[in-house]
Amino acid sequence: MEIEDKIETFNSLLRRRGFIWGPSPEIYGGFAGFYSYGPAGMALKNNVLSLYRRELRAFGFGEVECPTIMPEIVWKASGHLERFIDPVMRCEECNTLYRVDQFLQENLPDLMIDGLSFEQMEDLIKKNNLQCPKCDTLFKEIEEYNLMLKTQVGNNVTAYLRPETATTTYLLFNRLDQDARRQYPIKIFQYGKAYRNEISPRQQVLRMRAFDQLELQLFIGREQEMDFEEFENVKNKKLPLLDWKLQEQNINKPSIISLEQALNEKIIKKPAYGYCLYLGYYLIKILGYPEDVIRFRQHSPNERAHYADDAWDLEINTKQFNWVEICGIHDRTDYDLKRHGDFSKQNFEAFMGSDPKLKEIPQILEIAFGPDRIIYTLLEAAFNVEDGRINLKLPPTLAPNTVAVFPLVRNKENIRNLAMKVHKNLLESRISSFYDESGSIGKRYRRQDELGTPFCITIDYESLENNTVTLRDRDTMDQIRIKIHEVSELIIKKIF
């Protein structure tokens, strides 16, 4: 079969080899915006997550897990109830849906539409006899389109599935403050599902209605944001930064500059925020993305979320979907804790600076990863077709199988037995080994190449004589002979 280096080949690989399936449930025709991971995809995701958990521990982060459903008051306080509900109107004739605020701004450019209530917007429509541009039907009433999924809990109590994990982390603030013994910044992350009722989910797992988030939070004082010890260690690191002023000039090539320079040129405001940019970059780099597919893109002031004072997206350049945001870094200020303090009647003020008399509400810096987007972009970046051979160049630590073991031929009992023994020994060392004896040896190598397995071990006739095996490298296809009793040790050494 001819293997072509095309995006279609990649898309079918995702399904064939059990990375991503869907939309789920496939046997019932599918439900847009919902996908499943197969064994290979899940192994990859878990490997990324274990790596991240190890790294975050080293960077001083603790992990929490909160419920995915929260009562209405939480989302009132967070601002999501207000901001995640869009005013829309539907043409009764042709059923086209319009975003009311944008429609009004276009048709009544002299008026200030931002901030008007639903009733005020409805009045404007009636007064101006606005009609559907497609079929000239008059508009009637405004409906709500709620980007949050609503549900009922217990005796008809309204609740919402969380549209982000971050808010649920903030609700723990006074617990965390005690737990951390008031040492700032408090570094916490949460991994889990979030839900958004996207109008039209597309682009596979890049815009799902149920998706994973991995969100890191720094609770930090105003003084510490500007004088941040850990910034000193990273200030010379160079990052590809595309600030919004560059974008305004239609420049889309990022400047590769050090964080210190970015701070001096006022591209970023706070050292602690610069540290967050670095941390986001570091965690993405260790997954093995090539340098030139990564950039940071700053949000323009009107693109920012309701809670953000500054926001940069870490984006990956993909073949299929161009630049894709896989991580967002937000300066959320004291917005969240202020609001939750007000709504819950709690006092979240703490002594955080050098003045022992001055209490303040902590600032929050957030680094939000979309693990599903990481998995997709990582797979796409790893996908290669080399001389008709699919080679998924995943970093060895992340590959679903670390090693595969084959008997050179399957009809020689002693070769088979030795191969199975080698495989079993690897498993006993808790190395994820895969045993395969079906088909020709070449076919077995290719199967593993498609899964990104970095090493293949083959037991041949020589193995029977001198207890050695061949170790084949995925990328070079070169083989070396090694002693059987050194296999596990060597694999571990090559991987870590």
Add this chain to the structure above:
RNA sequence: GCGCUCUUAGUAUAGUGGUAAGAAUCUCGGGUUUCCAACCCGAGGACCCGGGUUCAAUUCCCGGAGGGCGCACCA
């Protein structure tokens, strides 16, 4: 959500108003095989869902679901 378009084994496809929907790859069993998708034998597996037209629908028509593209949307 609107418009256009598409939907056949796991994957990528051929084809048809009427016997057994065809080949590839794939999977399983067997044979062969001293290192990169080799070969031989045998087997398995599909017309997205619902309704209509018709003696007969996978095929034509309508609706739905899902995918792609464009528009809108994307904290």
